[in-house]
Amino acid sequence: MYAVETFELSKFYSHGRIKALQDFSLQVEKGKIFSLLGPNGAGKTTLIKVLIGIVHQTSGHAKLLNQSINKVSVHKKIGYLAENHRFPEFLSAHQILHYYGKMAGLGPSQLKKQIPALLKTVNLHRWENVKIRKYSKGMMQRLGLAHALLNEPELIFLDEPTDGIDPVGRRQIRDLLKSLRDEGVTIFVNSHLLSEVERMSDEVAILKQGKLIQRGTVEDFISIKEQYQIRLDSADTMQNICNDMKVPIKRENDLFTVSVQDDQQLNRLIDRLRQSKTMILAVIPKKITLEDYFIDIIEDKKGESD
Amino acid sequence: MKFLSIVQLTFRESLAKKTFIAFLIISTIINLLFLLALNLDIVDGMQSSISIFGEQTDQIINLQEIIYGVEGFVAVMLFTVGIFMALFATSGLIPTLLQPGFIDLFISKPVSRFEILSGRYLGAVAIVALNIFYLVIGTWLIMSLKTGIWNFGFLLGGALIVLTFAILFALMTLLGIVSKSGPLSLMITYLILFFSPLLKQRDSIYALLSSKIYGQIIDGLYYFLPKTSELGSITQRLTRGLEINTWTPLWTSLAFGIFIFLLSAYIFQRKNF
Numbered sequence: 164m165y166a167v168e169t170f171e172l173s174k175f176y177s178h179g180r181i182k183a184l185q186d187f188s189l190q191v192e193k194g195k196i197f198s199l200l201g202p203n204g205a206g207k208t209t210l211i212k213v214l215i216g217i218v219h220q221t222s223g224h225a226k227l228l229n230q231s232i233n234k235v236s237v238h239k240k241i242g243y244l245a246e247n248h249r250f251p252e253f254l255s256a257h258q259i260l261h262y263y264g265k266m267a268g269l270g271p272s273q274l275k276k277q278i279p280a281l282l283k284t285v286n287l288h289r290w291e292n293v294k295i296r297k298y299s300k301g302m303m304q305r306l307g308l309a310h311a312l313l314n315e316p317e318l319i320f321l322d323e324p325t326d327g328i329d330p331v332g333r334r335q336i337r338d339l340l341k342s343l344r345d346e347g348v349t350i351f352v353n354s355h356l357l358s359e360v361e362r363m364s365d366e367v368a369i370l371k372q373g374k375l376i377q378r379g380t381v382e383d384f385i386s387i388k389e390q391y392q393i394r395l396d397s398a399d400t401m402q403n404i405c406n407d408m409k410v411p412i413k414r415e416n417d418l419f420t421v422s423v424q425d426d427q428q429l430n431r432l433i434d435r436l437r438q439s440k441t442m443i444l445a446v447i448p449k450k451i452t453l454e455d456y457f458i459d460i461i462e463d464k465k466g467e468s469d
Numbered sequence: 470m471k472f473l474s475i476v477q478l479t480f481r482e483s484l485a486k487k488t489f490i491a492f493l494i495i496s497t498i499i500n501l502l503f504l505l506a507l508n509l510d511i512v513d514g515m516q517s518s519i520s521i522f523g524e525q526t527d528q529i530i531n532l533q534e535i536i537y538g539v540e541g542f543v544a545v546m547l548f549t550v551g552i553f554m555a556l557f558a559t560s561g562l563i564p565t566l567l568q569p570g571f572i573d574l575f576i577s578k579p580v581s582r583f584e585i586l587s588g589r590y591l592g593a594v595a596i597v598a599l600n601i602f603y604l605v606i607g608t609w610l611i612m613s614l615k616t617g618i619w620n621f622g623f624l625l626g627g628a629l630i631v632l633t634f635a636i637l638f639a640l641m642t643l644l645g646i647v648s649k650s651g652p653l654s655l656m657i658t659y660l661i662l663f664f665s666p667l668l669k670q671r672d673s674i675y676a677l678l679s680s681k682i683y684g685q686i687i688d689g690l691y692y693f694l695p696k697t698s699e700l701g702s703i704t705q706r707l708t709r710g711l712e713i714n715t716w717t718p719l720w721t722s723l724a725f726g727i728f729i730f731l732l733s734a735y736i737f738q739r740k741n742f
């Protein structure tokens with residue numbers, strides 16, 4: 164059983180002119196931190212909105228915790244932090260958690276237990292009785308997070324959760340999410356910030372123009388392409404050896420950039436170069452980060468092929 | 470519990486607007502006036518002499534007339550100014566609900582969209598009912614205790630005023646969902662409110678029309694739209710203890726309200742946010 168399952172989900176806006184999501188199929192395992200990464204406008208928010216029922220899909224279907232998304236009862240087990248959430252301004256954090264907790268189906272005793280604990284968790288307990296119109300963006304975001312955790316959900320959707328939060332706060336949120344994950348909660352994060360995703364995710368999927376481009380673990384992404392720059396005194400044999408070894412290569416004068424599978428392949432390449440008596444002047448590691456890979460993907464215009 | 474919290478939140482939201490506080494203050498002042506300024510010296514049983522602000526009038530007045538006069542006045546004020554203000558104060562509730570980032574939080578809860586809209590609707594009706602009955606029951610108690618005459622028709626009149634608001638608010642709900650604009654839905658609702666007396670007088674308009682078709686359209690509009698003008702008369706007659714000749718305007722207006730609300734719910738159900 165998966166936490167999230169989508170089957171060729173599509174969502175078109177403006178009578179089909181905007182294809183926010185196209186034939187999107189995905190399974191997210193339970194108990195993982197899953198991140199959906201993509202530039203602005205990729206369709207990340209649209210996906211979460213379809214899953215929660217805020218927008219209706221154009222075609223396809225989806226399940227949350229093995230229940231159809233058409234049934235609102237599954238929302239009992241779900242938490243949601245909206246991208247630009249808006250609470251009634253005239254209420255305090257405590258009042259907001261009270262009203263929305265009730266709406267989530269919590270009884271008086273659960274509210275009494277949950278609200279102070281959560282306010283403490285997100286570090287708003289000293290502000291709990293202040294009207295939220297006095298709150299900063301970061302405080303609002305933390306309140307939104309507390310709101311998403313009220314019903315002790317099994318599955319949490321967070322749309323750009325660290326938006327507007329300072330680095331210390333970000334770290335606290337990451338730690339909080341990791342500890343929730345360790346308790347078995349599934350966390351689905353939307354983000355356009357790679358550095359965030361890289362630090363906390365178990366799995367990553369990249370979305371571009373409504374299409375799923377790639378998915379895997381963070382390690383998968385980083386190790387897909389280890390790049391090295393190799394400087395040689397003569398370029399004669401390099402091209403042939405690389406073709407032979409099926410190593411992708413780019414050339415700028417005497418500087419070659421090769422993308423190898425791993426260190427072993429790199430060493431085999433060096434062995435072959437040395438056997439052919441080529442003088443190696445330098446081997447410079449250019450370890451690709453998820454960020455580079457991400458930018459590569461966006462700029463490669465992958466997914467735009469049709 | 471879940472549904473109730475939506476009603477409560479709407480109620481709380483309305484209360485945060487100054488309009489309702491102003492309304493409650495005005496109601497309190499009116500009630501205090503009746504309580505302190507109106508002195509009735511019961512002469513014998515059903516007759517009394519009356520003094521307002523200590524000014525004694527020499528006339529001996531029928532108690533029943535005093536009751537009908539005061540309560541009838543309050544009913545008329547509530548039906549006109551009261552409903553006008555209530556519509557004004559609640560016109561933003563539906564567009565606010567639909568705001569991006571706000572509606573999301575409701576939908577993410579284990580409540581259906583129908584429950585969300587109904588909760589919002591009932592919350593608005595509840596706060597207006599509270600305001601109206603605060604004044605109605607206050608006036609009723611004061612007048613009844615002073616005269617010993619308990620005019621239950623006035624309470625029924627109060628209920629009818631709330632019902633009229635509820636019907637008009639259904640229309641404002643529909644307009645709010647379609648236009649997402651509070652001022653626009655308010656203006657169109659006012660227009661229909663003012664149209665009602667005109668449509669009631671449609672017999673005198675027929676002569677001015679060039680074609681029979683227009684007459685039929687006007688007839689159609691009359692039967693379809695809420696008949697606020699007639700509802701106003703029924704409220705008056707209820708308050709004054711008069712016989713009601715026909716309840717038909719109430720039933721057709723009620724049918725309009727229910728139809729419009731269900732239509733709103735249908736459109737709301739299909740919307741993307």
Ligand SMILES: Nc1ncnc2c1ncn2[C@@H]1O[C@H](COP(=O)(O)OP(=O)(O)O)[C@@H](O)[C@H]1O
Nearest residue numbers: 176177181183202203204205206207208209210
């Ligand atoms: N309500 C809407 N009407 C029309 N287009 C929309 C609507 N919501 C989103 N879009 C479009 O759909 C695309 C995906 O948007 P979104 O899901 O918000 O992307 P992301 O969250 O990845 O930034 C964008 O091109 C956006 O302009």
Ligand SMILES: [Mg+2]
Nearest residue numbers: 207208246322
């Ligand atoms: Mg987004």
